[in-house]
Each structure stands twice: as C-alpha cells, then as structure tokens.
Amino acid sequence: MAKMHVATTINGEPEEFLCEPHDSMLDLLRGALGLTGAKEGCGTGDCGACSIMLDGRLVCSCLMLAPEAEGRKIDTIEGMAQGETLHPLQQKFLEMAALQCGICTPGVLMASRALLERNPDPTETEVRFWLAGNLCRCTGYDKIVRAVLETAAEMRGAA
Amino acid sequence: MNVINNKWIGSRTIRPDGADKVTGRASYSADTSMPGMIWGKVLRSPHAHARIVSIDTSRAEAHPGVKAVVTAKDIVEFPLDKSVMLGIQDMRWMSRNVLAREKVLFHGHPVAAVAAMSERIAAEACKLIEVVYEVLPHVIEIEEAIKPDAPILHDFLSFEGKPSNIAGKLEHKLGDVEAGFAKADVVIERHFKTRPVHQGYIEPHSALVSVVDGKAVIWSSSQGQFMVRAMTSLLTGIPQSDIRAIPAEIGGGFGGKTIIYLEPVATILAKKTGRPVKMVMTRDEVMRATGPTSGSMSTVKIGATKDGKIVAAQGTFYLQAGALPGSPIRGAAGCAFAPYDIPNVHSTGFDVVSNRSKVAAYRAPGAPIGAYAAECVLDEVAEALGMDPLELRLKNAARQGTKAAHGPVFPVIGFVDTIEAAIAHPHYKTPLGKLQGRGVASGFWFNAGGESSAQVNITEDGNVAVTTGHPDIGGSRASIANITAELLGIDYKRVSVLIGDTATIGYSNLTGGSRVLFASAMVVTQSTEKVIKTLCERAAKIWKIDPEAVVWEDGEAKPAGENAGKFPALSLVDIAAKASETGGPIGAGVQQNTQGAEGGFATHVCDVEVDPELGIVRVLRYTSFQDVGRAVHPSYVEGQMQGGAAQGIGWALSEEYLYDKNGKVDNASFLDYRMPVCSDLPMLDAVMIEVPNPKHPQGVRGVGEVPLVPPLAAVANAVANALGKRFYSLPMSPPRVLEVLDGA
Structure with missing residues (x-):
C-alpha cells in the first residue's frame, strides 16, 4: 500500500511525513517524528495521556488519524516551554508536586493549558470536570487541581 | 558530625527528575x-x-x-x-x-x-x-472454586488430602479466642466480599x-x-x-x-x-492478563466488653490468587487486627486459585481486604456499645509494647496519635446533611527493609552525584537529594540523583513494601558519612594536621580543637579541586541488607452523600491521618496519602472486573473499568504525623502502602451512616446501591 504524504505544522514548525492511512497521529508522533512526550495509556481515548492540540482544540492523538494532520496545526507537550523557560503550569506542577510517576503529566498539562486559554478563572469544579478525561492513578488529583487553580490565579495577576 | 539542622530534610524541593517529566523528555520504556x-x-x-x-x-x-x-x-x-x-x-x-x-x-x-x-x-x-x-470447565468466583465439585485447575494441588483449588493456608493465633468471646458482652460476626481490582497504572x-x-x-x-x-x-x-x-x-x-x-x-x-x-502491551492486555489484586470472601467476628474493650477477634479470609498460587493472604490475615491490642486473635487466610489472571502485588497487598472486614465490624461493635467509633479505636489502639498476632511487639509507633488527630480535626465535627454520612477506619501495614546499595561521588568540580538502585516511582530521588544535601550542608541543587542499572550499582531489592526511602536513605546516609570522613582527611592533609582535628560544618571542613581558626575553611569545591594530589577521587558506596523498618498506621475519615435516585455515592470530604515517621519531602508523602485514598475510594465505589459466562473479562478498558476521574473526587486532605522511627537515621517509616488500607472501610462505614443500611460487598456502585435501597 502506498504511503500517504502529509504536510502539517508541529509546534510552529513545518513538518512533512509519510504514513499509512490507518496510522494514528499518536503513532506518528511517537514513531517517525520522535515526539514521545505524548503517551499511549489506552489507545481508546479514555485516559488522555496522548492529549495534543489540533488547531487550538484539545484532542486525544490516539483517536486521530495521522492523515488528518494535513494542513493543520498541531501542538504537543514538547512545544509548551519556551526554550529554557517553562510554561507557568509546568513550573507550578513542579513547585506543588502535582506529579508522581509523570506518565499522565504531559496530557494533563496540555489539557490544563487548553482550559486556562478558554477560562482564565475556573472554579475547582470546572477544573475537575475539564480534567475528567485525563486519568491519573498516582496523585488522587488533589495537587493537580490545586496547581491549576494556583497557576490560573498567578496568570490573572500577571496579565 | 552530621548534625541535622533540617534545612533540606522536610523541605518541599523541586524533584531532580521534574523538568524532564513536565516537558515530555523523561524516557519511559516505550519511549x-x-x-x-x-x-x-x-x-x-x-x-x-x-x-x-x-x-x-x-x-x-x-x-x-x-x-x-x-x-x-x-x-x-x-x-x-x-x-x-x-x-x-x-x-x-x-x-x-x-x-x-x-x-x-x-x-x-x-x-x-x-x-x-x-x-x-x-x-x-x-x-x-x-x-x-x-x-x-472453568471457575471464576471463590465461592464456586472452593466447592467440592468445582473444576480443579491444578492436579498437583490438594487440600486436606483431596484435590482442591485451595493452594495454601496461613494462620495467626494469639491467646484463646473462644475464651475471649465467652467474656464479651457484644459479639458481632459478618461476612464480606470484595472484587479483584487492578493497580491501574497508566503506563502499560x-x-x-x-x-x-x-x-x-x-x-x-x-x-x-x-x-x-x-x-x-x-x-x-x-x-x-x-x-x-x-x-x-x-x-x-x-x-x-x-x-x-x-x-x-x-x-x-x-x-x-x-x-x-x-x-x-495494549490496555486490553494489561487488564486481561496482568495482575489485579485478589477478590475476597471474608468472615470477621469481634467481641467486646461493655466498657469498649475488645476481648477477641477472629477472621477467615479467602483470597483469589488468580490462576496460579500466591495471593496475599499474609497481608489480609496479618494486618486486619494488627492496629489493636487484642488478647485473643485467630486469623486465617486461604489462597484460592481460579481461572483469572494471576494476581500481583497491589499497595499493601491483602491488607485493605482484611481491614475492610475488620473495620466494618468494629463500626458495628461501636454502634452496639453506643460508643464513638474513634473512641473505640483509641481505647483499643496498639501502642509501644503491644504484641501483634502476626508476631512482633510494637516499638515506638504513632497509631494513637493518628486517632487523636482525627478526633481533634475540624473534619470530624463538620455537620452532615440529609443522606450524608461519616465513616472512619484505621489500618496497618508491615513495611519492609531489605537490600539496598548506594554510591555517593564528589564530582571534580565539587558537586555530588548519588546513585541508588531503586526505580523512583513517586519522588524518591527528591528525598535522597534532600538527605544528601542536609548531611553535606550544601544546596540540594548541587546533588544529582540517578537510578543505576544492574551493571552500575550493587544489588538493590524491589521498589515495594514501602521500603525505598527507608532503605536507600540508610545506605546513602552511611555512604555520605564516609565521604565526609574522607573530606575531613583531605583537609587535614592540606593543612598538615591530624584528621581528628577537622570537623565538617555547613558544607565546609574547619580546623577544630587547638587548631580552630588557624586555617581558612575548605569548601567541597576546594577539596575536590585538590582531590588528585591528596589521594585521588572522593566517593563511597554502601551495600546492605537494611533492618529496622517499622510498621505504619493510619486513620481515615470520610464523608459521603448518597443520591437515592441514581445510586451514586459521592465523597464529600476525605482526611487521612498517618504516622509518616519523618516526612523527608512532605509533598511526596502527602502525594502517597492522597493517591492511596483515591485508589481506595475507587475500590470501594466503582472498580471491579466483570466476567461473561465463558470466563472472559467483559470490561477490559478504562472506559468500562471505572477508576476515579478528577470530577469524582474532592480534595483529599493529608495530615502527616511524625513519630520518627528510632531505628532509622532520619526517622523514616514507609509511607506508600498504608494509605490504601483504611479507605474501603472508611467509605463503607460512611455509606452505612448515611443510609442506615450496611453493605457487605464492594464495590458500592450505583446498581448495587439501588438494589439495596429498593430492597428497603
């Protein structure tokens, strides 16, 4: 079967790749593109560990076919920090120990950033429901929710 | 030497592996x-x-x-x-x-x-x-597997002389339970069931x-x-x-x-x-073929006198091993009554095989199952006596010198402290509304020591590289950095901590048994003490004085005694720069079978609200009180407490394996196997109580597993308090709650 050629933008840079029609975007990111920050926890869109942004919308990359990236803009965890400078959410997650094993962390951070872009002043309940698609088995979510709320408050203060 | 001024121990430093994990750079196996x-x-x-x-x-x-x-x-x-x-x-x-x-x-x-x-x-x-x-023919459930005519999995297994699916038995006895029950004013006996639940790690x-x-x-x-x-x-x-x-x-x-x-x-x-x-593995493979923990069938009987003194306790715990022998009966039978000073105890565990995937360890293996049954019965004993459930636990709590049925006499332990803290906490006094209830439960876990190795090296530029042998599953590198920085009197950022592979560090036993920080802190401390001794010797050499006349203080070698003040202090950087001319590279390693891990105790308080229309039990408030020994890195200790509570809430309310009639798992996905998601839970308050372990240089007790021991009963007791009806089976999922409510 002939491979498909896809031209896309990943973390602001133009990118081209060849893929099988049935490849998932997660397969391509983790395989040919070498971006292993997105994790496969389930492959069925239940755990959110593979969360990326597609044209500014939060998606599970395991549920997206790689050819769908054609002409679109993709953002992954690898593009979240600006050079050496961590995103305020990344920094706050470290300060508040909002991760243990860290496998869900890239997905949780992508989802949290997507939330704060839409809602800079979320309530605890809004944070909890927004992150309900990102499973974490280590933390019980407590420190994650606190870190997101605290980051939101700081970012509002800085704005 | 090594006066702990607690600049770093107890401080919430940023974990050494943190930046890699928030940027997606950390390398997991599949990466x-x-x-x-x-x-x-x-x-x-x-x-x-x-x-x-x-x-x-x-x-x-x-x-x-x-x-x-x-x-x-x-x-x-x-x-x-x-x-x-x-x-x-x-x-x-x-x-x-x-x-x-x-x-x-x-x-x-x-x-x-x-x-x-x-x-x-x-x-x-x-x-x-x-x-x-x-x-x-296959058999899935325990009650079927132990019937005389059950399909037998293994010809080579027999029990009491007959082919059987019972693969093993373990018994703990203390005193004489029959005599104990004879003295009791209140005796309550109940039967319980729990379902197998998966550890649920997100990484396959x-x-x-x-x-x-x-x-x-x-x-x-x-x-x-x-x-x-x-x-x-x-x-x-x-x-x-x-x-x-x-x-x-x-x-x-x-x-x-x-x-x-x-x-x-x-x-x-x-x-x-x-x-x-x-x-x-795919998630489906993880759910079907990797170890959950056991499902169980238990009977617990507890007797107490009118004044609230528990005089006898008996437990029988049948645990599923899965298809091959080896269920954690020791945890169930050994931990169920261990929090209490009970003169007469008889606790028996049976290991039962059936056609399920082989169980693997899950956080305090077996102990949550034992505690679920024991702590629910205790709640009913308290009710029958008209006593506050925490007062009943306090009155019978194990203390220093209490002999546990599974063998040991407890040394200094902080169990009483956890109960007193719970009683005094505002949570315990918060008013409850309609269809709301409060439950409490306590728990014990053995904790382990065992083999660990460490190497502490001073880099040529005067910083520190520590290598240990335990995969870091929840922040142990951060704690090791805190301890090493404390002992050397330097900024923790100057300490790098790596996990060695089998070729680069000496034998180190598993990350398990809540042992990692206990054991690795012990060998890292001894290694660092050796390094400090060497640093003093090198300074002595540079000053041409006796090594005994040098002390290590605040990250520097200083002349002491009659030489005090005669030479300017030498920093780690100064000494490292002259390492070659004073005797060579500076570093030390220690390998040891560590001893002195002491058990851990916790008491949990849980508030729930039951929705009678949907059968949903919602956790409103949850507070854990735990004797953590010494919280070397408090954030990651709290993290263990919160994570364990969340897993226990899932075990109590929503998680279970469903099998079809052919013995095939019907819910092998995260969608259908329902672990708690963020919107299912409230904040999980963690109250750390520090009763240092006297057998450890920093007072460390294992903290990772105890948090999963009390929650099953804490939630079950809260539901009973809310509804005035008791469940004797987990999970208390919406269909089951509706069944019980409809049966009213």
Whole structure:
C-alpha cells in the first residue's frame, strides 16, 4: 500500500511525513517524528495521556488519524516551554508536586493549558470536570487541581 | 558530625527528575527505540481453561515480515513438583504465567509470541498460529472454586488430602479466642466480599531488549531492575552477568510491576532474531492478563466488653490468587487486627486459585481486604456499645509494647496519635446533611527493609552525584537529594540523583513494601558519612594536621580543637579541586541488607452523600491521618496519602472486573473499568504525623502502602451512616446501591 504524504505544522514548525492511512497521529508522533512526550495509556481515548492540540482544540492523538494532520496545526507537550523557560503550569506542577510517576503529566498539562486559554478563572469544579478525561492513578488529583487553580490565579495577576 | 539542622530534610524541593517529566523528555520504556528494532506481539488464550493439545507455528513463521516465534518450549522449564523461589515468587508459576505450558488457565493467558517487522505484522501472524485446545470447565468466583465439585485447575494441588483449588493456608493465633468471646458482652460476626481490582497504572507494561553476542540489554517498565535481571536469567538460562537491566522511568506500578511479563519473551525473540525487539502491551492486555489484586470472601467476628474493650477477634479470609498460587493472604490475615491490642486473635487466610489472571502485588497487598472486614465490624461493635467509633479505636489502639498476632511487639509507633488527630480535626465535627454520612477506619501495614546499595561521588568540580538502585516511582530521588544535601550542608541543587542499572550499582531489592526511602536513605546516609570522613582527611592533609582535628560544618571542613581558626575553611569545591594530589577521587558506596523498618498506621475519615435516585455515592470530604515517621519531602508523602485514598475510594465505589459466562473479562478498558476521574473526587486532605522511627537515621517509616488500607472501610462505614443500611460487598456502585435501597 502506498504511503500517504502529509504536510502539517508541529509546534510552529513545518513538518512533512509519510504514513499509512490507518496510522494514528499518536503513532506518528511517537514513531517517525520522535515526539514521545505524548503517551499511549489506552489507545481508546479514555485516559488522555496522548492529549495534543489540533488547531487550538484539545484532542486525544490516539483517536486521530495521522492523515488528518494535513494542513493543520498541531501542538504537543514538547512545544509548551519556551526554550529554557517553562510554561507557568509546568513550573507550578513542579513547585506543588502535582506529579508522581509523570506518565499522565504531559496530557494533563496540555489539557490544563487548553482550559486556562478558554477560562482564565475556573472554579475547582470546572477544573475537575475539564480534567475528567485525563486519568491519573498516582496523585488522587488533589495537587493537580490545586496547581491549576494556583497557576490560573498567578496568570490573572500577571496579565 | 552530621548534625541535622533540617534545612533540606522536610523541605518541599523541586524533584531532580521534574523538568524532564513536565516537558515530555523523561524516557519511559516505550519511549525507547533502537536502530534495526522489530516488534513483538503475544498470542493469548481465547479460553478461560483449556488443555493445550498442540501448537503449530509454521504458518506464522512463513508469513512475510515475521522473524521469529516463541512458545513455552523456548523458555526454561520449571517442573511442577519442585519449587524454585525468587523472593516471594515461585518460578514454577512465574514461568507458566509468562507463557502457558500444559494448560491455558485464564482468558488472555499468553500462549506464544511473534517478532516481526512491525507491530501490525506481528499481530497478524499471531492469528496464523494454530493452537488446538481441549476446552475444560472453568471457575471464576471463590465461592464456586472452593466447592467440592468445582473444576480443579491444578492436579498437583490438594487440600486436606483431596484435590482442591485451595493452594495454601496461613494462620495467626494469639491467646484463646473462644475464651475471649465467652467474656464479651457484644459479639458481632459478618461476612464480606470484595472484587479483584487492578493497580491501574497508566503506563502499560513494555520492554525493549537487545541481545548481542549472547549479552542482553533490557529496557523495561518495572519496579526492580534486579528482579527483571534475575527472573529473565532464570527463564532464559542467560547468566545474570550477561544481562543488563536498565530501569526506564516508570509510569506507575503500585506493586503490579514487581513481576515480569514481557522481558523474557522479548529476550528470547531478540536472541532468535539477532535484532532488538520491542513489546508494548495494549490496555486490553494489561487488564486481561496482568495482575489485579485478589477478590475476597471474608468472615470477621469481634467481641467486646461493655466498657469498649475488645476481648477477641477472629477472621477467615479467602483470597483469589488468580490462576496460579500466591495471593496475599499474609497481608489480609496479618494486618486486619494488627492496629489493636487484642488478647485473643485467630486469623486465617486461604489462597484460592481460579481461572483469572494471576494476581500481583497491589499497595499493601491483602491488607485493605482484611481491614475492610475488620473495620466494618468494629463500626458495628461501636454502634452496639453506643460508643464513638474513634473512641473505640483509641481505647483499643496498639501502642509501644503491644504484641501483634502476626508476631512482633510494637516499638515506638504513632497509631494513637493518628486517632487523636482525627478526633481533634475540624473534619470530624463538620455537620452532615440529609443522606450524608461519616465513616472512619484505621489500618496497618508491615513495611519492609531489605537490600539496598548506594554510591555517593564528589564530582571534580565539587558537586555530588548519588546513585541508588531503586526505580523512583513517586519522588524518591527528591528525598535522597534532600538527605544528601542536609548531611553535606550544601544546596540540594548541587546533588544529582540517578537510578543505576544492574551493571552500575550493587544489588538493590524491589521498589515495594514501602521500603525505598527507608532503605536507600540508610545506605546513602552511611555512604555520605564516609565521604565526609574522607573530606575531613583531605583537609587535614592540606593543612598538615591530624584528621581528628577537622570537623565538617555547613558544607565546609574547619580546623577544630587547638587548631580552630588557624586555617581558612575548605569548601567541597576546594577539596575536590585538590582531590588528585591528596589521594585521588572522593566517593563511597554502601551495600546492605537494611533492618529496622517499622510498621505504619493510619486513620481515615470520610464523608459521603448518597443520591437515592441514581445510586451514586459521592465523597464529600476525605482526611487521612498517618504516622509518616519523618516526612523527608512532605509533598511526596502527602502525594502517597492522597493517591492511596483515591485508589481506595475507587475500590470501594466503582472498580471491579466483570466476567461473561465463558470466563472472559467483559470490561477490559478504562472506559468500562471505572477508576476515579478528577470530577469524582474532592480534595483529599493529608495530615502527616511524625513519630520518627528510632531505628532509622532520619526517622523514616514507609509511607506508600498504608494509605490504601483504611479507605474501603472508611467509605463503607460512611455509606452505612448515611443510609442506615450496611453493605457487605464492594464495590458500592450505583446498581448495587439501588438494589439495596429498593430492597428497603
């Protein structure tokens, strides 16, 4: 079967790749593109560990076919920090120990950033429901929710 | 020397591995690739119980892109009549769990594996392997498995002289329970059931193995690189010296990664093909074929006198082992009554096999099951006596000097402190509304010590590189950095902490048993003390004075005694710069079988609200009180407490395996196996109580497992308080809650 050629933008840079029609975007990111920050926890869109942004919308990359990236803009965890400078959410997650094993962390951070872009002043309940698609088995979510709320408050203060 | 001024111990530093984890750079097993790498996939049993008549791999081997196929005949055989133990694991069962030999024993049991150019080709080729099965009757639930006419899984197992699915029994006795119950004014006996639940780590099992010139290198997701090396060696026949097991970052384990699944299979495939082989389980495979913890059937009877003194306790705990023996009966029978000073105890555990995947350790294995039954009965005893449930626990709490039924006499412990803190906490006084209830429960876990190794080196530029041998599953590197910085009197950022592989650090036992910080802090402390001694000697050499006349203070060597003030202090940087001329590189290592891990205790308070229309139990408030010994890094101690509470809430309310009539798991996905999500939970308050372990240089007690012991009963007691009706079976999921409410 002939491979498909896809031209896309990943973390602001133009990118081209060849893929099988049935490849998932997660397969391509983790395989040919070498971006292993997105994790496969389930492959069925239940755990959110593979969360990326597609044209500014939060998606599970395991549920997206790689050819769908054609002409679109993709953002992954690898593009979240600006050079050496961590995103305020990344920094706050470290300060508040909002991760243990860290496998869900890239997905949780992508989802949290997507939330704060839409809602800079979320309530605890809004944070909890927004992150309900990102499973974490280590933390019980407590420190994650606190870190997101605290980051939101700081970012509002800085704005 | 080594006066702890507590600048770093107890401080919430940023973990050394943190930046890698928030930027996606941390390398987990499945993130690793190699040039020329091919993929392995496992063929799994479609039956719950069947004899393997024949396996024909020829069509699969001829399939384009396939490089090799393995079956049980390719791994070392461990005859059924001879036990070979590795730690608590019997290799007879381990080998048959990795690849089925005589029979398949559960749906999803590995039968063969294929290595091919892609994962897809390997999966296609698995379907071409022709296995002839003689399907046998299967049994899933304990109550069925222990019936006299139950299908027997293993001919070689017998109990009381008859073929049986009961694989083992364990008993703890203290005093005379019958005499104890005779003295009691209140005796309550209840029967309980819990369902098997999965550890639920988000990272599936994964292994990448390269074999060159007979030497294997393994990158895998495990709780112990030395366990991986030892088990792979036993199953492949490759000597340990020719296996290098590299601990990748681990994406959760909770006990479930203390055994191997893929590593020996990938090793044999790599050896056969001469190419690196990568194998990654799907979530479906994780749920079907890796260890959950046991489901259980228990009976607990507790007797107390009118004044609230518990005089006797009896427990019988049947635990599912899955298809091969080895359920955690020791945890259930040993921990159930351990928090209390009870003169007469009889606690018995039975290990029961059935056609489910083999259980693996899960956070305080067995203890939550024992505590669930014991703590629910205690609640009813308190009710019957008209006593506050925490006052009842306080009155009977184990203290220093209490003899536990499982053997030890407790040293200094902080159990009473956890109950008193709970009683005094505002949570315990918060008013409750309609259909709301409050439950409490306590719990105990043994905690472990054991083998650990550490190496502490001073870098040429005067910083510190520490290597230990335990996969860091929840922040142990951060704690080790805090301790090393404290002892050396330097900024913690100058300490790097790495987890060595089997070739670069001495033998270190598993990350398990809540042992990692206890044991590694012990060897790191001793190594650092040796380094400090060397630093003082080097300073003495530079000053040409007696080494005894040098002290190490605030990160510097200072002349002391009659030389005090005679020379300017020398920093770590100064001494490191002159290391070569004063005797060579500076560093020290310690390897030890650490002793003195003391048990851990906790008391939890839980508030729930029940929705009578939907049957949903919602946790409103949750507070854990735990004796943590010494919180070297408080954030990660709280993290353990919160994570354990969340897992316990899931166990109590929503998690369970569902089987169809053919013995196949019906809910092998995160969507259908319902672990708590963020919107299911409230904030989980963690109150750390520090009663230092006197047998540890920093006072460390294990903290990782106790948090999962009390929640099942705490939630169940809260639901009972809300509804005025008791559940004796978990999970208290919406359909069950409605059943009980409708039965009103």
